[in-house]
Amino acid sequence: MINKLKKSTLWKCITWISIILPIVQVIFLWVNKSGNYSYARDAEVFYGIPRFYFSEGNQESIIIKLIYVSIVGLILCSPILIRRFEKGKVNMIPSIIYSILIVFMNFMVISEFCDKYLDNRLKIIEFGWIPLIICIAISIASFIMYVYMFRAEFYFGNDRKENETVENNLAGKNRKTSNVYGLFIFLSGAIIFMYVLLVGVTTGSDPSNIRKYEIIKINDSKYRVVLTYHKELAVTMDCKIENVKNTNRGNYEKRLKFNKGHYKLDSIKGKDIIYDKFDIVTGDY
Secondary structure, X not given: XXXXXXXXXXXXXXXXXXXXXHHHHHHHHHHHHHHHHHHHHHHHHHHOOOHHHHOOOOHHHHHHHHHHHHHHHHHHOHHHHHHHHHOOOOOHHXXXXXXXXXXXXXXXXXHHHHHHXXXXXXOOOOOOHXXXXXXXHHHHHHHHHHHHHHHOOOOOHHHHHHOXXXXXXXXXXXXXXXXXXXXXXXXXXXXXXXHHHHHHOOOOOOHHHOOEEEEEEOOOOOEEEEEEEEOOEEEEEEXXXXXXXXXXXXXXXXXXXXXXXXXXXXXXXXXOEEEEEOOEEEOOO
């Protein structure tokens, strides 16, 4: 009877996963579309060239991102899936190893979300020690939760009604497990939401915050900056590279100045290209 109850609950969870994943994929496609439009619009204003050059039309890239979202969803659901194949709770050492791997992924998603989305894009918080400590605390708590998910008995909801003996013997354990299960659902949903926002937006940041560019060296004094690619050609602008002194800090900063609104479509075959990082990027050529 207990095995029957386990299978019943696990199959219900797997059914929910099969329903939720397509919904998440649809949400991702919508976020990706709106994110690309927002980035292209901002890029048009910042660089002074038509927005369609910045619209991500590569369907392969969207498909790859969609696969990533699905993989993350399956990894988050792995405690349920692994228990299904193990036909019950998992041994302690494999539970710890599985939990560490899942928590590592969660930590990377949460920290990247705080850094690239909340800090760089929305500018709500500044990613520093306090957000990092919060990410670590969430990871430690989630590690304990995942170990429990791998090790605990699965009895939820209507399963207890199917057998009064199981209900009487495991009532306390069921309540505790149900609470952990609810936390598991909430955390998994939050991680999926963060990851969808991270990969759904073209760059995850405003164009004015981009500091790394490919630079085509024409000669010792003339350069062109690559802004994006269109039909195997580079969209480029004349630019100047300067080292300017920061009067407040007393150090020198590398500044990139591009010729806003004046661009060309160039082939980069055989060109001398440098990938460089700048402290200041401006269209004041």
